[in-house]
Amino acid sequence: xxxxKKQWRSAKISEKHQVTIPIAEMxxxxxxxxxxxxxxxxxxxxxxxxxxxxxxxxxxxxxxxVFDHAILEQLRDEWD
Numbered sequence: 200x201x202x203x204k205k206q207w208r209s210a211k212i213s214e215k216h217q218v219t220i221p222i223a224e225m226x227x228x229x230x231x232x233x234x235x236x237x238x239x240x241x242x243x244x245x246x247x248x249x250x251x252x253x254x255x256x257x258x259x260x261x262x263x264x265v266f267d268h269a270i271l272e273q274l275r276d277e278w279d
Contacts (some may be wrong), residue, residue: 220248 210218220230228248230236235251 200235208221208224210220212218230248230250236248239247239249241247249254
């Protein structure tokens with residue numbers, strides 16, 4: 200008979216206020232280790248974690264084609 204490890208959905212808050220999120224819940228939420236999250240209190244006994252949006256990444260490349268290439272090169276030369 201194959202032994203199946205029981206999956207727990209609960210977690211314990213450590214003395215350093217750290218919580219280990221069960222892997223199944225992480226996968227369902229689409230979160231990965233190392234990602235930054237925002238913790239928001241959502242009433243008594245409830246904390247919601249949301250993926251932190253990378254503002255720079257969301258706007259990166261959004262002005263492509265707005266400036267003439269020659270003007271950009273001229274501005275970059277001013278930095279030196």
